[in-house]
Structure formats: structure tokens, C-alpha cells
């Protein structure tokens with residue numbers, strides 16, 4: 007056998023490669039290039055994830071005492087961003103100097119976004135709350151609001167979830183499920199929904215008429231009302247217990263989706279283990295604003311009530327007073343410094359910032375940081391609490 | 404807020420990070436601008452539940468080890484970065500369907516690789532060995548070209564480096580055929596083409612050789628905490644040296660002086676920033692779109708028109724609620740191909756199931772919690788491949804259906820039970836890359852490295868292709884083509900060039 011060699015190839019070709027390339031370039035027309043937003047992939051990316059959307063309140067419905075739904079419609083010809091049932095949008099508010107953001111689940115259907123260019127948010131009055139009460143007291147028809155693109159992962163994923171979702175909703179935690187029920191009825195999601203909706207009394211039930219109407223026309227959606235403090239024909243009494251879930255869950259695999267107040271999560275923590283479900287079949291909506299870190303066993307002792315936070319943004323520093331009971335994000339917002347945030351639950355990373363000095367407390371269960379972020383001093387201010395004077399570098403909103 | 408710097412770098416991708424670290428550490432006041440809120444561009448991570456996924460890195464080439472450091476190892480070291488490198492010493496397993504199909508696994512190390520290839524294709528050893536011998540010859544020639552700053556003496560090249568000239572001006576397959584490599588061995592050898600995005604009949608042999616050579620010689624490296632570790636290490640290198648990194652800082656305009664030289668950038672919020680030298684880690688096409696047309700040289704526009712946008716992907720990230728052992732996974736990288744020939748794989752990509760399968764736990768066992776594992780599917784696509792009727796409304800459905808096809812194919816051809824174990828899943832497409840990287844049509848690989856525009860041709864023309872004074876380019880779209888290592892190297896090189904021009908007037 008001959009020894010392999012490159013004898014048959016011509017090295018002189020190399021000398022021509024440069025001139026050939028040059029000739030090819032010069033023979034090409036210098037056409038203007040397409041604009042970035044004209045490429046199909048970029049077009050869809052921009053449509054689904056606009057930086058912000060300006061919308062107007064076009065309808066307000068009182069769902070119960072202290073609970074209202076707001077229809078938010080696009081104000082320009084650009085279609086409102088489509089979403090998956092279960093996602094939320096972030097509302098930007100300014101209350102005096104206080105700049106804040108809050109996530110709200112979309113309670114309307116994806117179809118309504120597609121056809122009517124609108125989302126519906128449902129807001130419940132919270133004792134001592136700020137944003138929700140502000141919205142309820144101030145938004146009227148015509149109010150303009152700046153919101154984010156839809157975000158969040160509390161969505162039905164056909165490749166991951168079981169065919170049937172057992173939805174465990176508490177109080178205003180019903181909103182993402184209303185969207186999901188509608189999406190199933192519209193044929194936009196291919197799943198079955200067995201919704202167990204827990205409320206204290208029948209006066210607290212939201213969307214009952216809408217849900218009953220969906221069940222009427224779509225046999226993939228079923229709703230059971232569960233009242234802890236009241237009676238109603240056809241409704242269950244008590245809490246969303248393991249026993250109740252077993253009673254209504256289908257044979258075989260099912261996914262449990264949970265959205266409700268903290269008390270309900272705490273109760274379910276005692277109930278879900280009794281069902282022996284695999285982790286993949288249990289999905290929680292975000293927990294929202296973290297309160298009372300001091301109550302945790304691993305919270306350090308002797309922390310001052312008030313500390314100083316030096317906030318650095320693009321090289322400029324501002325020092326503010328902060329309550330150690332407030333998250334760092336809240337303190338920054340209270341000082342009127344615009345700061346990026348979305349989920350406010352520690353998981354999306356949107357608020358990510360660099361702690362350059364001082365100590366903070368981060369509750370373990372909401373620490374959603376990336377591994378390498380730990381090593382390089384990055385934290386999520388939405389669920390971090392200052393323990394001493396600190397310096398933090400935030401990125402512009 | 405400071406608005407005047409020695410150097411502004413636009414884009415904190417791998418190229419931009421390396422460039423900014425190089426200039427900052429040389430004592431130049433450096434500002435790195437990034438539109439996203441994390442560094443890295445492609446080199447990042449994202450979390451879902453208890454998993455943290457690596458979005459892009461399969462394997463990093465040209466790293467080497469502490470004992471035998473290669474280019475990338477040295478760059479990180481020089482920039483003061485401590486990286487916890489992990490290694491993979493198999494190159495790949497390749498499974499090809501069909502009558503002339505095969506299922507082979509090749510270990511790293513030139514001798515191992517030749518042995519394994521000989522086993523798969525008896526009689527191939529000599530040609531495979533000869534192919535790898537070219538790697539060394541190429542290195543010598545390249546060192547000479549580099550020494551001569553891209554202008555070597557043609558006679559020296561012809562007499563001393565003829566084999567280099569041949570492989571530098573012919574396609575990978577032309578070289579392999581000349582060496583008498585059997586067809587099946589060629590197909591197996593060319594499995595990696597997807598990493599460069601150009602089928603091997605139009606992919607420069609020198610370019611392909613240097614990549615394959617590096618994987619076979621040193622194995623592949625990966626950082627323990629995924630790409631985010633690399634990006635943060637470089638970010639720290641910049642800020643430790645006094646440089647600034649601004650996130651959520653999208654550049655919307657490049658600023659020029661009347662004489663046509665670049666002097667700064669404008670951010671989306673209107674802030675104007677100025678520097679002596681501007682380094683763009685973003686693709687020239689986008690820079691032109693952000694420049695007054697009168698400052699875009701006609702030849703650059705011609706070049707952009709003559710080029711094809713590089714490859715992009717559909718990627719599927721899966722977190723499973725069982726260990727890789729339970730599934731029987733024993734390989735880090737498996738290439739799955741419906742046809743043996745790269746050109747056919749490329750041309751028929753829409754009908755077939757060509758993909759790369761990775762299981763990170765194979766290299767980093769604790770990359771995910773005990774009793775779980777992570778899979779990563781990569782399907783190469785060209786930027787124009789999106790279905791015509793794709794809209795924001797049917798997008799999610801489309802990507803889920805696509806993901807299902809590939810996962811099911813993997814179940815069938817490799818026998819892993821994946822579907823019933825999916826605890827987390829995320830599917831990225833060119834739309835996702837368009838969103839996060841901001842590249843035209845979501846391209847990831849810059850411009851196609853077709854042979855007329857090969858790395859070697861690009862590097863010869865690097866000082867004549869781009870002529871705007873004080874504006875420099877680095878990253879996957881530049882001289883060396885795509886890939887982490889290319890981006891780091893061009894970033895580092897560009898940084899050095901800028902340092903020299905500011906400090907020494909060179």
C-alpha cells in the first residue's frame with residue numbers, strides 16, 4: 007500500500023484563495039441589509055418578549071368584595087404579547103416617590119390576547135398591602151399602565167406534565183387556573199383540569215359563574231368548590247386535604263398545580279407527602295414577596311433594626327436607610343431608585359445584583375441563584391435581607 | 404457617571420469578556436456594555452426547578468491541563484481567572500441509521516482514536532494517522548504565518564509548508580480523499596462538522612483539523628459550574644482591574660466622527676459614551692444597522708452581503724428524575740445521524756433526525772442533584788429554516804412538537820426511557836437565540852465558514868476587511884469562526900491589538 011500523502015492536491019491553489027475571495031466580495035452588490043426586526047426569528051422574539059407594553063384599562067369588574075378584575079388593552083397597533091396560561095405580567099407603579107413593580111397572574115385566556123389584544127388581571131385587597139390597594143383605589147377606565155411581557159413557568163407543559171392537572175387553588179390563587187380552564191376550553195391547551203378551589207366562605211369565591219360555564223361546555227374541565235367556613239350545595243367542606251385530592255384525582259398519573267396563600271402552602275406541605283407523588287408531578291406557583299425573615303430558625307441574632315445600603319448603579323453611589331425586615335429590593339424601591347424586578351420570589355434572576363460589601367440573609371427555600379453566582383457575590387435582592395451596612399451594585403432598570 | 408473611556412467593548416459574550424479583561428488588565432480604562440443582565444451571551448446558564456442547565460457548551464477545545472496547558476488555559480490564567488476544569492476523554496459515540504449505518508465510540512488520544520477507527524473501519528489507520536500528522540504541520544506553518552503578521556513569504560510557504568497550503572486551501576473531504584481515507588472512515592471522522600456548521604465538503608481542512616486535532620489530542624474541557632463560571636471569572640478579572648461592566652445597557656447606535664472614525668456609542672436610553680477605541684463583540688451586520696449608512700464602508704457591506712449567516716439551533720434541555728445509571732447512559736456525547744454523509748445530513752436536515760445528545764452528569768456527576776440527571780439535545784438548523792407560517796401564536800406548539808420528535812427518536816435509537824422521567828424541560832429555538840443574543844435570525848455561529856470565506860482566508864484579510872478607524876471586531880462572527888475557544892482567542896487578540904495601538908501607537 008502507498009503511503010498516504012497529499013500529492014494530488016495543488017498548493018498553488020492557496021495563493022489564489024485570497025484574490026478569489028476578494029473578487030467574490032467585490033462582485034457582490036452592496037445592498038442595504040435587512041433590519042434586525044425584519045428577520046422572522048427576531049420578529050417572533052420581539053412579539054413574544056417586548057421590553058415593555060403600554061396598556062389601558064378598558065373594563066373593570068367587581069368579582070367579590072375587595073376583588074376586581076381589570077381588562078388591559080394594547081394602546082398601539084402592535085399586538086399584545088401572547089402568553090401561556092399560568093403566566094404573569096409585571097405591573098409598574100409609582101406611589102409618591104416609591105417606585106415599585108408587582109407580578110400578577112393573567113386571569114384571561116390566551117385566545118383573548120390573540121383576538122382582542124387584552125389581558126385581564128384580578129387584584130385582591132390585602133390588609134396593610136400597598137400595590138394592590140393602590141390599584142384598587144386608583145385605577146379607573148382609561149388609566150394607562152406600563153407592564154412587562156408575560157413571564158413565568160407555572161404553565162402546562164405537555165412533555166413534562168401528566169395529562170390531567172389537579173389544580174389546588176386558594177382564594178385569589180384561582181387566577182392562573184381560570185386562564186388554564188379557558189385555554190383548555192378554547193382548544194389551546196390539550197389537558198384535563200380537575201380544579202379544587204378552596205375558599206373560606208361562598209362570598210370569597212371568585213369566577214364561579216365563569217368556571218361553571220366552562221364546565222358546562224367543556225368536559226375536560228371540572229371544578230369542585232371547597233369551603234372551610236361555609237356551606238354550599240354540591241361543595242365540599244373543609245380544606246384541600248390529601249383525602250380530598252385522592253377522591254377527585256384520576257386513576258394513574260396526575261400533576262398537581264398549586265397556587266394560593268401561604269397558609270395553604272403550609273397546610274399542603276403536610277398533605278402532599280401522603281399522596282406519594284413524584285416531585286415532577288408537583289408544581290408550585292411562585293411564593294411572592296418574602297416576609298418576616300426573623301421568624302426563621304437560621305436567621306442570625308442581634309441584627310440592628312436599621313442599616314445603611316449604598317446602592318451603586320453605573321458608577322454612581324447613593325446611600326439609603328433600610329429596615330432589616332424589608333428585602334433589599336423593597337428598600338431600594340422605597341428610596342425611589344428604579345430597580346429591575348419581575349417575579350419578586352427569588353427565582354427569575356431579573357433583580358440580580360452584586361453585593362460588594364456587608365452581610366445579607368437569604369432564606370434557603372427561595373434562593374434561586376445560579377451556582378457560580380454564589381462564588382462571585384451575586385444575590386437576588388428581592389429575597390435578600392441586609393444584616394449590616396452593605397454596598398450593592400444594581401443594574402439599571 | 405463617567406462617559407469617556409479608553410476602550411468601550413460592546414457585548415459581554417465570550418469575545419467581549421476576553422477583550423475587556425485584556426484591555427482593563429493592561430491599565431486602560433475599560434467599559435463593557437451588555438444588553439442582558441448576565442454576562443456570557445451564549446455562555447450562561449438558566450435554572451428550572453432543581454436543575455441548572457448549560458445552554459450552549461458541549462465541549463471546549465484547546466484548553467489542555469495544568470501540566471500541558473493549551474491556548475485557552477493560558478488565556479484564562481493570564482487574565483487571572485481560576486477555573487475548575489473538568490475533562491472528557493472520549494471524543495464521541497456516533498450512531499448512524501440505515502443499511503450502511505454504524506454505532507462507534509472513539510476515545511481521545513491520537514493512538515486510541517486511530518485504534519478505534521481501525522476497529523470500525525479496517526484498513527483506515529494509515530490515512531487517519533496521516534490526517535492527524537497534518538495537525539502538527541499546520542501548527543508549525545501557522546506559527547510562521549503569525550510571526551509574519553499574516554504576510555508570509557510565499558516561497559517559504561511553498562517549500563517548507565506545502566502540506567499546510569494544501570490543507571488550507573482544500574476542503575476537509577478533498578484532503579481526506581487525497582490521503583486515501585475510506586468513505587466510512589471519512590464519514591465518522593467528519594462527525595464533528597455540526598460544531599462548525601459547514602458540511603465537510605465545503606469546510607476548510609485546516610480549520611476542521613485544528614478543531615478535531617484539539618479534541619483528540621487534549622480531550623474536551625468543561626467548567627464545573629457550567630459556562631456561567633467562565634463568564635463570571637472573566638467579569639471579575641475586568642472589575643478587579645478597575646474596568647466597569649454595565650448590564651441592561653443596550654447599545655442602539657455607533658457614533659462616528661466626520662472623518663469616518665468610530666468614537667463612541669449611544670445606549671437605548673440616550674446616554675452617549677465615548678472612547679479612543681471601540682471593540683464590537685456583536686456581529687458587523689448589527690453594527691451597520693446601528694450606524695449612519697454614510698459611515699459604513701461599501702466594501703464591508705458587500706462582504707456582509709456575500710456571506711451567509713451562520714448556523715443556529717433548536718436545543719432541548721431536559722432534567723430527569725432518575726440517574727443516568729438507571730437509564731443506562733454511558734456516553735457524554737452521542738451524535739445521532741439519519742445518513743452517514745455530512746452533506747446529506749445538512750441538505751436533508753429538515754426531514755431527518757440529526758442531533759447531538761449530551762449528558763453532563765457523565766463528566767460532572769453532581770451537575771444535578773443525586774438521583775437526577777440532565778440531558779441536552781442540539782439540533783442544527785440554518786437561520787432560514789423556521790416554518791413560514793410560524794407566529795407568536797403557534798410558536799410554543801411547534802417547538803414542543805419538534806422536541807417530542809427528537810426525544811422519541813432518542814428513546815428508540817438509544818433505548819433510554821426519557822419521556823416518563825421528565826421533571827423539567829425547556830426548548831430553545833432560533834427565536835430564543837434571537838431574543839437573548841440579538842443576532843440576525845438567531846444565528847449563533849456568526850457567518851458560515853464556507854471554504855471561500857474560511858478561517859485562513861479571513862485571517863489573511865483581517866486588516867483589509869474592516870477598515871473603520873478605531874472600530875474592532877471579536878467573537879464567533881470574526882476571524883476564527885464560531886466556538887467558545889475562537890471567541891476567547893479573538894477577544895484576547897483584539898484586546899492586545901487595542902492595547903498596543905493606544906499605548907504604543909502600533
Ligand SMILES: Cc1cc2nc3c(=O)[nH]c(=O)nc-3n(C[C@H](O)[C@H](O)[C@H](O)COP(=O)(O)OP(=O)(O)OC[C@H]3O[C@@H](n4cnc5c(N)ncnc54)[C@H](O)[C@@H]3O)c2cc1C
Pocket residue numbers: 413414415416417418419436437438439442443444445446458459460461462463464652653654655684685716718781836839840841847848877878879880884885886887888890
Ligand atoms: C446551543 C449552542 C451550543 C454550542 N455549543 C458549543 C460547543 O460545544 N463548543 C463551542 O466551542 N462552542 C459552542 N457554541 C458556540 C459558542 O457559544 C459561540 O460561538 C460563542 O459563545 C460566541 O461568542 P461571542 O463572543 O461571539 O458572543 P455571543 O455569545 O454572540 O454574545 C454577544 C453578546 O453581545 C450582547 N449584545 C448583542 N447586541 C447588543 C447591543 N446592541 N448592546 C449591548 N450588548 C449587545 C449579547 O447580549 C451577548 O451577550 C454553541 C452555541 C450554542 C448557542
Ligand code: FES
Pocket residue numbers: 346347348349350351352353354355356357358374386387388389
Ligand atoms: S425579581 Fe425574580 S429573582 Fe428577584
